[in-house]
Amino acid sequence: MSSLLGRLGGWCARHGRLVLALWVLAAGLLTSLTMIFGSPVSNDVAIPGTDAQRAHELMREGFGPGYDAGGTVQLVLYTEEGTLLSKEREKAVGDALARIRQIPHVVEAETPYRMGGMSSNQRIGMISVKLAGQDGAKQGETAHELVTAAAPAAKAGIEVVAATSGSPADKEIKTGVSEIIGVAVALLVLLFAFGTLVAALIPIFTALISIGVGLGVIGLLGHLVDVPKSASIMATMIGLGVGIDYALFLLSRHRRLLADGVPVRESVRRTVASSGGAVLFAGGTVVIALSALMLAGFPLLRTLGWITGISVVCAVLTSITLVPALLGLLGHRVNALRLPLVGRVASRRGDGPATGWAALGAWVAKRPWRVLTATVVALAALAAPAAALKLGALDQGYSDQGTAERRAYELVSVGFGPGANGPLIVVAELDRAIADTKPADPLVRELTQRLRDASGVAHVSPHKVNENGRSVLVQVIPEYAPSDSRALDVVSQVRAIRIPGVRVHVGGEVAGLADAGDRIMGRTPLVVAVVVLLSALLLLLAFRAPLVAIKAAVMNLVSLGTAFGALAVVFSMGLGSRLVGMDPPFSPDGTFVKTLFFSVPIDNYVPLMLFAVLFGLSMDYEVFLLTAVRQAYTRTGDNRAAVAEGLGSTGRVITSAALIMVAVFTAFVAYPDPLVKVFGVGLAVAIAVDATIIRGFLVPATMVLLGRLNWWIPRWLDRVLPNISIEGHEDEPAEVAPDRDLTTAGRH
Template sequence: MSGLLGRLGSWCARHGKAVLALWVVAAAVLMAGSVLFPGPATNDTSLPGTDAQRAMDLLKDGFGPGYEMGGSVQLVLYSPDGSLLAEPRKSAVERAAAQIRKVPHVVEVTPPSRTGGIAPSLEIGFIAVKLEGHDTTKTAETAKLLVEAAEPARAAGLEVVPAGSSSPANKEIKTGTSEIIGVVCALLVLLFAFGTLVAAMIPIFVALVSIATGLGTIGLLGHLVDVPKQAPILATMIGLGVGIDYALFLLSRHRKLLADGVPTQEAIRRVVAGSGGAVVFAGGTVIIALSALLLADFPMLQTLGWITGISVVCAVLTAVTLVPALLGMLGHRVNAFRLPFMGRRGSHGSSGWGSLGNWVARRPWSVLALSLVLLGALAAPALGLKLGTLDNGYGDRGTDARRSYELLQAGFGPGMNGPLVVVADLETPVVDDKPVPAVLQNLKDSVADVEGMAHVGDPVLNERGTAALVQAIPDYAPSDPRALEVVKAVRAIELDGAKVHVGGEVAGMADANSKIAARTPLVVGVVVLLSALLLLLAFRSPVVAIKAAVMNLISLGAAFGALSLVFSLGLGSGLVGMDPPVNVDASYLSTLFFTVPIDSYIPLMLFAILFGLSMDYEVFLLTAVRQAYLRHGDNRRAVAEGLGSTGRVITSAALIMVSVFVAFVAYPDPMVKIFGVGLAVAIAVDATVIRGLLVPATMVLLGRFNWWCPAWLDRLLPNLSIEGQEEDEEDEEPSRELVGAGRG
C-alpha cells in the first residue's frame, strides 16, 4: 500500500495546481448545491418492532389530520396582566384564531376557551392548530407563520410561543461561532508548533476544504435519505478535528525531511508513502467504528453513524492528495514567514518527549502503576452515569422550545410536556360510539387508574372504528424516570377486546433505551474486533492489536467518568453553559451544580467516535516505534525514540482537537455540550496519560513480544505494512530478522 500511496503523492505534487483546482471546485459546487437545493434535514424517529412504533402506525390509520406526528402545533399563550377569558384579551385570542385559520394547510384551530385548553390560573393557555398536507420537515417555518398570524393576541399584550413537541436532540442545530473559535484556536497551536505562517495555514486550509466537501455532500444526500439534524454539527466537529490533525502529521514529517536535505519531490513521496499510510489506516478505524452503528437497530443512530463518517473520508482524501499538491507547489516556501519565538525545537526535534521516553523506559513498572491509578480515578465516576430523556426543560433559555416548556409546566403540570399517546387496537370494530361502548369506557378508566396519571382525555375512534385513541397526561416531566414507569404501567393494562399500545416521546425513548441496551454489546464487540483486525493487518502483531483495543477502552472510561461528574453528578454543569431546569432553586451554587440526564444513544455514539479517534494516535505512535525497532532491534530504545519523535506532533494534534471540541461546548444546545465535554476529555487523556505513559510502559515491559506473530498467522496476513519501509531500505533489511525471530 505504501508504494501506491507514494506514487499518488508524487503525482499530486507534480500536478499541484490541477489537484488544488479540482478540490476547490468540488467543495464550492457541493456547498453551493446544498445551499441552493438543500435536502430536508430530519430525524427518523421510527423504531421498527417496538410498541411505540405500533402505536404510531395505528395513529396514522384514519384518525384524521393533526393526530399523526407533526400534524399539530400548539401556540402557548401567557397573559401577564390577568385572565385570558377577560375582555379584551379573549376577543384578541379569537381574532388571532381566525387569522391562523387562513394560514395554508391549517384545517382546524381550537382556542384555549375549550375545556382543557386553559390553565387553572387562567393566565396560561394554548391554541391547538391541526395541519394537513404541509411539509413536516419544516416545522420551524410553519410555526413561525402561525405565530405571525397570531398578531392580534400579541397586540393585546399576550406572549405567544410555539410549543416544542420534541427533545433538544431533535432540534435543528445551526453552526457558526464555535467553528470559528475552533479554527482560531487550531491556528494558534499550529503557529506555535511550526513557527511559520505558511506551514500553519496548510492544515487549516485543507480542513476547511474537507469540511466544505463533506457538508455539501451531506446536504445533498438529504434528497435521497433521511439526514439526522445532528449530522452537520457532528460532521463539522469530527471533520475539523481529524482534517487538521491528518494534515499536521504529514506536514510535520515533510518539514523534517526537508530539514534533513531530502529533495522536495522525494520528501513528498516518502511522506505520503509512510505517514500517508498511517493516515489511511487511522481514518479507516474511525470509519469502521462509525459504520458499526449500523448494528444498533436504531434508525437515527444508524444513519448518523455512516453520514458522519463522510467527513472522515473527506479528511483522509484531502490529506493524501491535497496536502502533497500544496507541498509540491510551495517547495521550501512552506517555511516562509517565520514567526519569532515560535516553533523552536529541542535536540533532534523531540523537545522534552525524548527525555520522557527515556524516563518511562527506565522505570516501566512505576509508570504503569501510576498510569493505572490516574486512569482508575478518572474512570471511577463512570459507574454513576445516569441515562434519561434530555427534554426541552434543559434547553437554552433563549429558545421558544424552553419558554413554551416552562409555560406549559407552570400552567398544566410537568407531564403536559410529555403526553402519552395511548392507542387501543380493537378486536371488534365499533360502529356507533353513542352511548360510549364498554371497551372505550374501560380503556379510559384503566388508563386513569394508573398511578402517576394526571389527566386522561375522552377516547377518539378512527374512521373505521378499529382503533381508539386516548391522550393521557402523566404527573411527571419527560426527563423524570418515573414517567417511564407510567409508560410500563399503561402497557401492562389488559382489556377484553382490545390491545393497548403506548406512543409519544416518553414511550419512544423507553423503547429506544431498550433497543440500544440490547445492541450495545454487539456494537462494542464489532468495533473492537474490526479495529484490532485493522491494526493486526497494519503491524502484523496480535499483541499490538489487542493492547491497542484495551488502551482505547481505558481512555473511554475516562471520558464517561467526566460526563458522569459534570452531568450525572452535576459537578459544574452550569460551568459548561447548561441552564438549570425550573425546579432548581435560584441560588448561585444551584445554577452551577445540577444534574442533567444523558440520552441513551449518546454514550454509544461517543464510544464509536472516540474509539476511532483514539486509534489515530495509537497508529502514529506504533508506526514510529516499529520503524525504530526495525532499524536497530533494541525495543527499549525504540520505544523511547518513537515517543520522542511523535510526542510533539501528537500533543499538537491532540491540543487542536481538544480546542475544537471545547469550542463546541459553547453551543447552546445541550446535546452538543455533552459531546464536546466527552470528546475533549477523552482526547486529552488519550494523548497524555495513555500515549505518553501507559502505552510506552507496556511496550517496554513486553519487549520483543510486541512484534511477535505466529508463523501460520504471518503467512495468512496480506502485506499491508503502513510504515513506508522503502525510506530506509539499507538499515531495515538486516533488521527484518529481528522481527522474524519472535515468530513461532
C-alpha cells in the same frame, strides 16, 4: 500499499495546480448547490418493531387531521395581568384564530376556550392547530408562521409561543462562532508547532476544504435520505479535528525530510508513502467505528454514524491528495514567514525539539512497572465516576433560557402540569369493530378507567374512535416531566394493561425514548464487540503484531472510561453543569433550582455514539505512535530504544494534534444545544487523557515490558495475513527482521 500511496503523492505533487483547482471547485460547487437547493434535515425517530412505532402507525390511520403525518402544533398563550377571559383578550384571540385558519395546511385550530384548553388560573391557554399534508421536517417553519399569524393576540398583551415536541437535540444547529474559535486556536498551536505562517496555514486550509466538501455532500444527501439535524455539527466537529490533525502529521514528516536534505518531490512521495498510510489506517478505524452504529437498531443513530463518517473520508482524501499538492507547489517556501524562537525543525537523525519527549520515553523505559502501576491507578480514578452516569430523556426544560422552546415548556408546566410536555399517545387495537357512541362501548369504558387508575397518570383525555371502529386513541398526561425517570414507569404500567379483546400500544415522545433506550442497550454489546474486533483486525493488518493490536484496543477502552467519568462528574453529578453553560431546570411552581450544581440527564444513544467516535479518534494517535516505534525497531532491533525514539519523534506532533482537537471540541461546548455540550466535553477530555497519560506513559510502559513480544506473530498467521503494512521504508536503512514466533522471540 506504501508504494501505491507514494506514487499518488508524487503525482499530486507534480500536478499541484490541477489537484488544488479540483478540490476548490468541488467545495465551491457543492456549497453553492446546498445554498440553491437547501439542506433538508429530519430526525426520523421511527424504530421498526417497537411498541411506540406500532402506536404511531395506528395513530396515522383513520383518526383524521393532526394525527397523520401533518402533525399538530400547540400555541401557548400567556397574560401576565388579568386573565384570558377579559372581553378584549377574548376578541383578540378570536381574531388570531381566524388568521391562523387561513394558513396553508391548517385544517383545524381549536380555541383555548374549550374544556381542558385553559389553566385553572385562566392566565395560560393553548391553541391546538391541526395540520394536513404538511412535511414533518417543515413543522418548525409552520410554527413560526402560526406565531406570526397570532399577532392580534400579541397586540392585546398576550404572549404567544409555539410548543413543539422533541428534545433540544432535535433543533437545527447553526454553525459559526465555535468553528471560528476552534480554527483560531488551532492556528496558534500550529504556529508554535511549525514556527512558520505558511506551514501553519496548510492544515487549516486543507481542513476547511474538506469540511466544505463534506457538508455539501451531507446537505445534498438530505434530499435522498433523512439526515439528522445534528449531523452537520457532528461532521464539522470531527471533520475539523481530524482534517487538521492528518495534515499536521503529513506536514511534520515532510519538513523533517526537507531538513535532511531530501528533494521536495521525493520528500512528498516518501511522506505520503509512510505517514499517508498511517492517515489512511487511522481514518479507516474512525469510519469502521462509526459504521458499526448501523448495528444499533436505532435508525437515527445509524444514519448519524455513516453521515458523520463522510467528513472523515473527506479528511483522509484531502490529506493524501491536497496536502501533497500544496507541498509540491510551495516547495521550500513551506518554511516561509518564519516566527522567531519557535518551531525549529529536527532532522530525522537528530533530537531537536523532540528531546523532552525522548527523555520521557527513556525515563519510562527505566521504570516501567512503577509507571504502569501509577498510571493505572490514575486512570481508574478518572474513570470511576462513570458508574454514576445518569441516562434519560433530555426534554425542552433543558433548552437555553429565553428560547421559545424553553418558554413554552415552562408555561405548559405551570398551566397544565409537567407531564403535559410529554403526553402519552395510547392506541388500543380491538378484536371487533365498535361504534363511536354515547355512552361509550364497554371496552372503551374499561380501557379509560384502567388508564385513570394507573399510578402516575394525571389526566386522561376523551377517547377518539378510528373511522373503521377497530382502534381507539386516548391521550394520557403523566404527572411527571418527560426527563423524569418516573415517566418511563408510567409507560410501563400503561403497557401492562390487559383487557380481553384489546391490545394496548403506547406512543409519544416518552414512550419512543423508552423503546430507543431498550433497543440501544440491547445492541450495545454487539456494537462494542464489532468495533473492537474490526479495529484490532485493522491494526493487525497494519503492523502484523497480534499483541499490539489487542493492547491498542484495550488502551482505547481505557480512554473511553475517562470520558464517561468526566461526563458523569459534569452532567450526572452536576458539578460542572453551569460551567459548560447549562441553565438550571425549571420547577412546576414557577421557580428555578437555586443551586450551583444540578444534574442533567444524558440521552440514551449518546454513550454509544461517543464510544464509536472516541474509539476511532483514539486509535489515530495509537497508529502514529506505533508506526514510529515500529520503524525505529526495524532499524535498530532494540525494543527499549525504539520505544523511546518513537515517543520522542512523535511526542510533539501528537501533542500538537491533541491540543488542536481539544481546542476544537472545547470550543463547541459554547453551543447552546446540550447534546453538543455533552459531545464537546466527552471528546475533549478523552483526547487530552489519551494523548498525555495513555500515549506518554501507559503505552510506552507496556511496550517496554512486552519487549520483543510486541512484534511477535505466529508463523501460520504471518503466512495468512496479506502484506499491506502501512510503513514506508524507502528512506530507512536495512531492516531488522521481526520475530515470527514465540520460540524465535525467546532466543533473541
